[in-house]
Amino acid sequence: MRAWGRISDKRGVAPVISTIILSAVVIAIGGMVWSYTQSAATVISSDYFDEVMESVENVKERFYVENIGLDNTSQPTLMVWVFNYGEIGLTVEWIRVQGGGNISSHQFNTSVSDGEMVRFDLPQSEVKFAGGLSVTVEVKSARENKAYGSILIP
Amino acid sequence: MVRYLSHRRKKRGVSTILGTLLMVGILFTSIIPMFIYINEVNNYYDRTVVDLKIADQERSREDLIVYAYGNNDELTIDVSSINRGSVAVNVTRIWVMRGDLQDTLIFNSTNLSSLPLLIRPSTQETIGDLNLAEIITNQSSLDFFNIEVATKRGNKFSSQTNSLHKQETGEWETGTMEFQIQVIVLSDMGNDRYLIEVEGIYNTTHYNFVDSSTVQGQFFTVFTVPVAGTYNLTVSNIKGHTPNHVGNSTIVLTWIHPKSIRQFDDRGGS
Numbered sequence: 001m002r003a004w005g006r007i008s009d010k011r012g013v014a015p016v017i018s019t020i021i022l023s024a025v026v027i028a029i030g031g032m033v034w035s036y037t038q039s040a041a042t043v044i045s046s047d048y049f050d051e052v053m054e055s056v057e058n059v060k061e062r063f064y065v066e067n068i069g070l071d072n073t074s075q076p077t078l079m080v081w082v083f084n085y086g087e088i089g090l091t092v093e094w095i096r097v098q099g100g101g102n103i104s105s106h107q108f109n110t111s112v113s114d115g116e117m118v119r120f121d122l123p124q125s126e127v128k129f130a131g132g133l134s135v136t137v138e139v140k141s142a143r144e145n146k147a148y149g150s151i152l153i154p
Numbered sequence: 155m156v157r158y159l160s161h162r163r164k165k166r167g168v169s170t171i172l173g174t175l176l177m178v179g180i181l182f183t184s185i186i187p188m189f190i191y192i193n194e195v196n197n198y199y200d201r202t203v204v205d206l207k208i209a210d211q212e213r214s215r216e217d218l219i220v221y222a223y224g225n226n227d228e229l230t231i232d233v234s235s236i237n238r239g240s241v242a243v244n245v246t247r248i249w250v251m252r253g254d255l256q257d258t259l260i261f262n263s264t265n266l267s268s269l270p271l272l273i274r275p276s277t278q279e280t281i282g283d284l285n286l287a288e289i290i291t292n293q294s295s296l297d298f299f300n301i302e303v304a305t306k307r308g309n310k311f312s313s314q315t316n317s318l319h320k321q322e323t324g325e326w327e328t329g330t331m332e333f334q335i336q337v338i339v340l341s342d343m344g345n346d347r348y349l350i351e352v353e354g355i356y357n358t359t360h361y362n363f364v365d366s367s368t369v370q371g372q373f374f375t376v377f378t379v380p381v382a383g384t385y386n387l388t389v390s391n392i393k394g395h396t397p398n399h400v401g402n403s404t405i406v407l408t409w410i411h412p413k414s415i416r417q418f419d420d421r422g423g424s
Contacts, residue, residue, distance in 0.1 A: 022168070023168055023169060023172055026169045026172045026173055026176070027172060027176070030172065030176030030177075030179075031176075033180065034176060034179060034180050034183070034184070037180045037184045038180075038183060038184040040184075041184040041188040044188060045188050045191045045192060045195075048192055048195060049191075049195050052195045052196070052198070052199050055199065056198070056199055056202050059202070059203060059206060060202065060206060062209075063308075064308050066247075066249075066304055067249055067251065067258070067302070068255075069251060069255050069256075069258050070255040070256065072256055073256070079258075083304070083308060085306065085307060085308030115306075117247075153255070154254050
């Protein structure tokens, strides 16, 4: 009877240990899940924030072609003034000139800060700036926004 | 047996509680803050879009009427702007571009102290003495100038008087807008004939005849004159051999009031 009682006592240790082990496993796995969830939530939030900020910058960008002039003194050059009237800076990636069925593209990657006006000089290339020609200017920013202007060459 | 079962039940309870606590912890420390954060970001985006819509709306509500006119010194012009919109307009630049596009003058805060200029709704401001000497060629065929006013919100308004032409004599004349003197003569005779003379500055005289031989009543004629200034208007009835003076009037035409109307009564006249 005593022996039986000892056995019974020995068996009493196992539930405690198993409870501790089980709890440790639960805490460990739970901790891992917690940590993973937290980092996933952080990454998701951060990515979402970046995407939204990019969209915000896209919609915040405001610019237009304020004027177009022609310098015919030496090499014919079209002068395009771009005014950034938005609240954020922008980068003019390229300006395309169309006229008489021809198109010429000019790469710039020039920054225009908010409230600033910048003049872009476009030397004559495929589009010849002949009198009476109607020329359309297309300005594209790095954020894929575009502005247009046109002029009739006198 | 009963003890054993109760032990097992207790063990199950601990891990369930722990698991539940962990899930609640995850919910409160990761999921809910993430949703709150995303919601805040969405709110920021919505606020930005609303602000931009307001800004775009204000931009579209800008309405300036611009009159550019030359001064007698032959080199300078004045630019008057009337704000007919419902929002205040901040003029940041004035463009003067010669008609052949070869030369451009940009007046801004760096070379014109009166800029930027805030024009409140229903008010008028004039920026005076813009010197165009740099781009005047003194060749009448080339000296056509287009004047435009640019605003901070990204609008550009052309002058009603474009193209402003500087003649070889030094006088400025308007391109598209014509100054008008409208004359009404009241007559009850059936065959009256009127001579209307308009004498203006630079001794330019304009004549017009109103022949009322076929119509009775109120006669209307319009003079167009090229420049603003003071004009003397004389109306004579020339039906008979001797011209009969009906009346005269002095008219002041300005760029703000480019039209004027005068009425003369010749009822019961000869």
